[in-house]
Amino acid sequence: MDTFSSFFQSQSASRRGWSYDSLKNLRHISPSVQNHLKQVYLSLCCALIASAAGVYLHILWNIGGFLTTLGCVGSIIWLHSTPSNDEKKKVSLLMAAALFEGASIGPLIELAIEIDPGMLISAFVGCAVAFGCFSMAAMLARRREYLYLGGLLSSCISILFWLQFASSIFGGSSAIFKFELYFGLLVFVGYIVVDTQEIIEKAHFGDLDYVKHALTLFTDFVAVFVRILLIMIKNSENNERRKKKKKRGD
Secondary structure, eight states, X not given: OHHHHHHHHHHHHHTTTOOHHHHHHOTTSOHHXXXXXXXXXXXXXXXXXXXXXXXXXXXXXXXOSHHHHHHHHHHHHHHHHSOTTOHHHHHHHHHHHHHHHHHHTHHHHHHHHHHOHHHHHHHHHHHHHHHHHHHHHHHHSOTTTTTTHHHHHHHHHHHHHHHHHHHHHHOOOHHHHHHHHHHHHHHHHHHHHHHHHHXXXXXXXXXXXXXXXXXXXXXXXXXXXXXXXXXXXXXXHHHHHHHHHHHHHO
């Protein structure tokens, strides 16, 4: 919580010069880059719809698992190897990757629905609000202001990887699991800021591949959503255990 509060304090300190005009016009972003961002976020919305369709297909036919994860990874690799001028193919591959990703996280979402359907809506809204706020913070910031965080976040990802690796071999406690959840959430929220500013910076230098940029933000969105949902499921399970203990005590 201290890390979150310090981050928000730094955000508020650097935004004292905000005004409605700056929020409306985003003057430091050129019209071509603004148009590019519109394409990126429209593609992101379409990818989220495709992902929701993948979740629905999993609920209908129980297709989510190793094969859909493999299909998602394969689609992403294929997308990155496709030439930039083949726009239709890249959009199709983005939708395919999103569909497979939705099916892959389908079991988790199905579990959340069984516990409390409202949990799913709360997690999505919370993720969307966080994503929107931190994306806007990156857009309104000075150019390259947050790009230096990329190296730090990469190191944090390495820490998460080795924690999961150690837990799989030696076994992990609930404390480590909680740390991974909250630390991972913080890391991927940071990636929203860094990736948004990196997309803007690339667009300034002529890289207008909106499909690849939408894929980057899509992976950030899903990572944050999954962690928020896991935290809510874990808290719900803990509350149920407390209720059962109280009943036994009575």
